[in-house]
Amino acid sequence: xxxxxxxxxxxxxxxxxxxxxxxxxxxxxxxxxxxxxxxxxxxxxxxxxxxxxxxxxxxxxxxxxxxxxxxxxxxxxxxxxxxxxxxxxxxxxxxxxxxx
Numbered sequence: 001x002x003x004x005x006x007x008x009x010x011x012x013x014x015x016x017x018x019x020x021x022x023x024x025x026x027x028x029x030x031x032x033x034x035x036x037x038x039x040x041x042x043x044x045x046x047x048x049x050x051x052x053x054x055x056x057x058x059x060x061x062x063x064x065x066x067x068x069x070x071x072x073x074x075x076x077x078x079x080x081x082x083x084x085x086x087x088x089x090x091x092x093x094x095x096x097x098x099x100x
Contacts, residue, residue, distance in 0.1 A: 003067050004039040006046065035074045036098055042068050057097050 016024055025032070045065030050054045052070040060068050073080045075091060085091040 001043055002040060003034075003037075005044045006043045006067060007034070007039065009016075031073075031079060035080045036095075043065065054094060054097055057094070061100065 011025065015021075016032055017023055018030075020041065027033075028049045033077070043066065045060070046067045046069060047056065047060040048069045052068050052072075052074050056068065056070075075082055075085055075094070075095045077084055082091070082095075087092075
């Protein structure tokens with residue numbers, strides 16, 4: 001199953017409504033979206049966490065999982081604006097870890 005299909009199954013399970021259950025998820029404004037990677041590849045495993053730390057990413061790699069679903073922002077800012085942290089060495093190392 002593709003990662004995009006896994007994500008769609010999760011959305012379908014929620015009925016397409018926000019966490020309060022009273023409004024449809026607005027794809028244009030939701031923060032719940034793919035922030036990094038290619039969703040058009042086979043899902044080899046799923047890891048859920050609060051923060052996608054370097055250790056979590058390494059553990060996902062060891063487990064062979066290529067879908068990480070964190071609760072908090074991937075790159076430390078509301079909305080995960082990568083351009084804001086693009087020159088940050090820690091960001092660059094985390095991005096390289098994700099690319100691996």
